[in-house]
Amino acid sequence: MIVITTPAGQIGSRLLDILLNEAPTHGEEVRVIIRDPGKLPDAVRARVDVVTGSHGDAAVVDRAFAGADAVFWLVPPAPQATPSLDAAYTGFTRAAAKAFTTHGVGHVVGVSALGRGTPVADRAGLVTASLAMDDLIASTGVAYRALANPTFMDNLLRQVASIRDDGVFTDTVAADRKAPTAATRDIAAAAADLLLDRSWTGTGEVPVLGPEDLAANDMARIMSDVLGRPVRYERQSLDDFRAALAGRGIGDALVEGYLDMLRSKDHGLDDGVPRTPQTASPTTFREWCEEVLKPAVQE
Incomplete structure (x- = not known):
């Protein structure tokens, strides 16, 4: 039995699709934890065991992990009024x-972040908190793999309107600073591989780096080519980003967590892992733009 948290999310939904295609051939059953089962398509709901509720709730995870061999763990976006990143x-x-301990869960795959071992790892806001979460899971003695991810390509979908209407996307990083980016579908594929082949033991990280490092100006050029219209990058100051988050009602702890993470990314947070055949993931930014961004912009 494989348990999937956040099965309607960006990564979880893609992972669920993969497992529903492949798990039967491995003799695996799939269970999901979800607050609102109505967010799952009827055809999916008919093929999985559903536990309704939050996976932060002790009673919910106690029900969900009974008889489970493996768990996909992803912490959902924090509530705006969270008192702390911890x-x-x-x-x-x-x-x-x-x-995990009570029910003898053998393997856990978690979604985390790059940065462990870098000089800024202890002051990287959301990433620092994510690494501490990894340490907590590892301390239980379960076999654990943290998917160590850079910025998601799919985050650009939040700026579809600006890209479509104004030909602009924004971030806070330097325009010429190259860094890894990964498609969420590749992260889901990496999780599926680990969940279906549980021959691994101990704890560790599995970086998902994408196939190349790109700067924001590189991404603007590729988007322009794919969309057939000019797209440019505008660097947003951290102060302006802070004001934008606060304007959306996001609490101080999360605002500072985001700012610390973004500041650290500009100081090498994502640079600590070399790209190798084992750490690279296949989807190029151009492919992602053609297959994901362009249809979203045209819609």
Whole structure:
């Protein structure tokens, strides 16, 4: 039995699709934890065991992990009023960590971030909190793999309107600073591989780096080529980003967590892992733009 958290999310939904195609050939059953089962398509709901509720709830994970061999773990976006990043990550995960031990779960695959071992790892906001969550899970003795991810290509979907209407996308990083980016479908594929072939033991990270490092100006050029219209990058100041988050009602702890993460990315947070055949993932940014961004812009 494989348990999937966040089965309607960007990564979880793609992972669920893969597992529903491949799990039967491995003799695996799939269970999901979801607050609103109505978010799952009827055809999917008919093929999985559904546990309704939050995977931060001790009673919910106790039901969901009974009889489970493996778990896909992803902490959902923190509530706007979260008191601290520790509460949002380690605090949210604490009940699950106890349930891993109680129910003898053998393997856990978690979604985390790059940065461990870099000079800025201890002051990287959301990433620092995510790494602490990894340490908590690893301390239970379960076999654990943290998917160590850079910025997601798919985050650009939040700016579809600006790209379509104004030919502009924004971020806070330097325009010429090259860094890895990964497609969420590749992260889901990496998770599926680990969940279906559980020959691994111990704890460790599995970086998902994409096939190339790109700067924001490189991404603007590729988007322009694919969309057939000029797209340019505008660097947003951290102060302006802070104001934008606060304007959306996001609490101080999360705002500071985002700012610390973005500041650290500009100081090498994502540079600590070399790209090798084992750490690279296949989807290029151009492919992602053609297959994901362009249809979203045209819609």
